[in-house]
Amino acid sequence: MVNLGGLARKLFGSSNERRVRSYQSRVKAIGALEESMKALSDTELAGKTAEFKTQLAEGKKLDDILVPAFAVAREASRRTLGLRPFDVQLIGAMILHENAIAEMKTGEGKTLVATLAVYLNALSGKGVHVVTVNDYLAKRDSTTMSKLYGFLGMTTGVIVHGISDEERRAAYACDITYATNNELGFDYLRDNMKYERGQMVQRGHNYAIVDEVDSILVDEARTPLIISGPLDDRSDLYNTIDAFIPLLSEEDYEIDEKQRSANFSEVGTEKLENLLREANLLKGESLYDVENVAIVHHINNALKAHKLFQKDKDYIVRNNEIVIIDEFTGRMMPGRRYSEGQHQALEAKEKVQIQPENQTLASITFQNYFRMYKKLAGMTGTAATEAEEFSNIYGLDVVEVPTNLPIKRIDEDDEVYRTFEEKFKAIIEEIKIANERNQPVLVGTTSIEKSELLADMLSKSGFKDFKVLNARYHEQEAYIVSQAGVPGAVTIATNMAGRGTDIQLGGNLEMRLEHELAGMEPGPEREQKEAAIRENVQALKQQALQAGGLYVIATERHESRRIDNQLRGRSGRQGDPGRSKFYLSLQDDLMRIFGSDRMDSMLQKLGLKEGEAIVHPWINKALERAQKKVEARNFDIRKNLLKYDDVLNDQRKVIFEQRLELMDATDVSGTIADMRHEVIETMVALHIPENAYVEQWDAKGLKQKVASTLNLDLPIEAWVAEEGIAEDDIMTRLMEAADKAAAEKAERFGPEIMAYVERSIVLQTIDNLWREHIVNLDHLRSVVGFRGYAQRDPLQEYKSEAFELFQALLANLRDAVTLQMSRVEIVREPQPTPMAPLPMQAHHMDPVTGQDEMALRDDGAAPAQERDPANPLSWGRVGRNEPCPCGSGKKYKHCHGSLEA
Structure with a gap:
């Protein structure tokens, strides 16, 4: 064809x-x-x-x-x-x-x-x-x-x-x-x-x-x-919810140990709704109303803590703490904690001290x-x-982009062995043969454990002169990688070690000059040493070229062809000769995906002896197909995650744009007045239903609401008793009274301080509600997947409920700003104190190791001895529950961390 x-x-x-x-x-x-x-x-x-x-x-x-x-x-x-x-x-x-x-x-x-x-x-x-x-x-x-x-x-x-x-x-x-x-x-x-x-x-x-x-x-x-930043103490909530679980019977929940999931039955849901209603924790009628997303999340965690997590198997209690046990090694992992409230649920179950939960303050995907x-x-x-x-x-x-010079590297067919041991023996023999002809060798492994295993086997076989790189690289590691092209060098590296550093045959001249001439003063001695290094690198390059260039040996195929190509591409730069070969075994992860059980029995029937390998271009093609499938699956996972994050991202853009507009505005009093009027309209509509008789108006309830929200004591009951009064009249009087109180406060504070206070309160309120909103969306995300069982699209459910939550955020913003503005008073010096930010921690989990790349980094709280009590700018980040650095003896959140006296 x-x-x-x-x-x-x-x-x-x-x-x-x-x-x-x-x-x-x-x-x-x-x-x-x-x-x-x-x-x-x-x-x-x-x-x-x-x-x-x-x-x-x-x-x-x-x-x-x-x-x-x-x-x-x-x-x-x-x-x-x-x-x-x-x-x-x-x-x-x-x-x-x-x-x-x-x-x-x-x-x-x-x-x-x-x-x-x-x-x-x-x-x-x-x-x-x-x-x-x-x-x-x-x-x-x-x-x-x-x-x-x-x-x-x-x-x-x-x-x-x-x-x-x-x-x-x-x-x-x-x-x-x-x-x-x-x-x-x-x-x-x-x-x-x-x-x-x-x-x-x-x-x-x-x-x-x-x-x-x-x-x-x-x-x-x-x-x-x-x-992230620490949340306020919520141990009471965890303890209250934990007390509900022992009251449930087996018909109230369903456990799936294989999937490690726990769900409540209809009977159990009804029972929980009654318990939550009694504890005043249920909003609305149903447990699954959008306002109860966080409560559902905590209840699910409590159920898992009691029914799925087993003491002395999944965790132990030591020194009044929950310590996780690694399911694979059986070792304790002190310092590690389950996320999203699960650890706190276990602490409540075991009646140990509940550590504060960290709250996501802000997040974004790359x-x-x-x-x-x-x-x-x-x-x-x-x-x-x-x-x-x-x-x-x-x-x-x-x-x-085409290469400047044609590629001369020889890419050999993969060698496939039956077991790990046979594969590693063959690799060690190949390293020794290449080393005897003085050829530089770069060995690529897919994990730290495998690089250490190979290094151990090399040492036991009598081979001593090699380097192992298995951490995320820094200057020292970059230098070692740069010299991996020296004749006879053997370098073992994990996937990403040393990227960004060029491996040149004979060694990287610039890196050697920088490394060996560091600290030397300019002069004849330095020039002489530099000339000697240049000459040495040139001689080493000729030796490496004669030995066949850099030999890249890979210990297995990665899930992604791209990572394999990265490793292979280390050899044969700028038209240099080179060689690459992949060594595989039927016990490798990718070979198991490929279906090695069938292949193993077939190879045994064909008489493949121990230590022998199968080599054929068909194997390479079949592995490439397997890799393509895995890549496509991983892409689908990332694309699906992004669809959910796009929902949050649209809302994030709106909030961040509003913040910028508020920061740039010289006067936000008009915005705050609009919020106040909308709050009043909602209050009146709630207590004075449309087309209702005066006798049906809830004057007492409205008076209480006005007092609690607007901080005003008004004769509302007397107004209602007036003949011919209409709800619009009530609303107008309320707005006039609230506007008058706001104007008097503005005059008392002065225009500059009032503008600062107004902007600060709106921004702080937005931030607090946005943080709660992020947590709610995280919780919604963790439970929305179950909607698929009801033949509903989880993503569409997430979009619609996230929109409802966002609308609730905006309504809460109006209420919270109006409430704070009606109560705020400045009792300190007229000059407002700069607001110190919350204590924050940055996190980015390494997708390969699962470790937090930022965990060991300090995040900028000023040392106590450097804090000047009279200068808030010297305080750095102050914990909300720390003593205030001004020396008042109060907690920071009740002193300079608050705008209220």
Whole structure:
């Protein structure tokens, strides 16, 4: 059968090839300017930046000046960095400028490619963010590339963990800002918890280039960024609910141990509704009314605590604490806690002290954060396999950029063994053979445990000279990875270890110079040592080339082809020779998915002996199909999670936009008056039903409500007794009385303080209600899946109930602001105290290890000895229940942490 698609591609080229060809005319145009750029002095070349900015101000577009701007950046790069971007690097930069993803093989110089697109887009003056996977790379790249940007009159900033808000604000104000994805996301969340525009650090989301885009926008994006803070003590609620569970009988609930789920039957639900009503915890008629989402969540947790979690199997009680037992190892895990109130439910069950629950103050997924940028681009060595996800979620095309030199790496067929032991024995033998011919070897494992197992087996076999990298990398690890191309080097690394660092044959010269010349003063001795290092690296490179280049050995296939390609791509950079081979066993995770039981019996029938392997291209094809299935399933999971988060994201945008408008407003008294009037209208409608007789009016109830909400003692019963009175008259009198009280308070406070108090109260109330709303949506999300059993779409149910909850939030906002404004009094000095933010913790769970990447980081409370009682600005973050640093003896929340006296 004739392959028509293949014939057409041969004739016209693939869509990727056609797109790459479309850039050639501009590449030639840039090349044509090269000699004229070389002829310019440094001052003349740097002066081009001002010329370009003038042209943009006069109406030209960035595309109009792309060719001359790239020619200027290329020449500046040659002068400042000693690097002249190749033609394929110019193509990569054009792809980045067109907000797409440039897939460029390892060693093709992606960091340099970014500088061209960064320079062009920074000319607009709106800021460019270059996003890296860790602080080390952000610092390294900003330090190196700032030489180029500085030469061209551009400012460069870097955002890393631990710097102050002032330093962050200065870095974001630069033309170009290097930062990690975590820091950018957390700064956005923290900015939307500030109370004044001047306290915010970011200045918008204009253009971002994401380095290692597959790692950040796919792998890291599986878990959201979360900022949390402690909740007020709710131990009474947990204890009350816990007391209900022993009152239930077996017919009141259903337990599924396999799925580890527990649900109440209709009889049980009815019984619980009565118990909750007696305890005054039920809102509305039914337990499953939207207002009771949080209560349902807590009751489910209590039921699980009693019926699914077993003492001394799932947890133990030690030193008045619940300690989780790992279900796989049987070890205790002190310090680890079940989330979303489950741990507190167990503490209530065992009658130990209930620790405060952490509340999500703000959260966002990387998908929704990066979709805020007007223009987004990315670069990586491996993105093609995730092209559908990048297109669907971010609207990004993936364009494969050809290599500068042809790839000479030999990719061998996989070797499949029956057992782990046979596979690892074969790997160790292969490492020894490669080491004997002085060939550098990089061994890739899929987990820390497997890297340690292989290292242990290598040691026992008498092999001593090797390095093991299994943590998220930092400067020392990056240096070790950079020297993995030295002849005879054996480096064992987990999936992501060392990404962003180039493995060059003979070793990375720049890293060696930086490492070995650190602290040496300029002079003849330094120059002599530098020359010796250069000569040594060149000699080592020739040895490594003769030995066949870098040999990449993989200990198993990953779920994702992309991770396998990342590892393979470490070898054969810039036209170097290289080799790669995957060693598999039927006991590997992916082989089990592939159906290894059947294959195992078949191989035994065929007479496959111990230590022998099966090698065939068909195996590679079959594994690739299995990987595609797993990738598609994982993509569906991420897409489904995003659908739920999009609901929250729409509401988040509304709330954050309202906050910004309130911060920018000089006077919010009109907004507060509108809220007050709406509250009064609701009160009157509730106590004076439409078309009801005067005798049916609830004058007493209305008087009490007015007193509790508006803090006014009005003769409502006397008004109602007047002849011919109408409900509109009552409403008008209430509004006039409330407006008069507000005006008197404003006059008493003074216009400046009143404006500050009003804005602060509205912002604080929005924040408090928004936090409760996030918790309610989390709880709703955890129970809405059960609606599927009733043939209802959980996502649609979630959308409609989330909308109801949001409407309730807005109604509660009116009530809460009106209540606080009617009671607020300033008794302290007229100058208002700056509000210190809540104690906060940042969290991002590593999708692979499940560990919190931010857990060990300090979050900025000022040390007690550095706090000046007279200067609130020196206090940093103060816990709500801490003694107030002013020395009053009160808790902070009852003193400077509150606006009320």
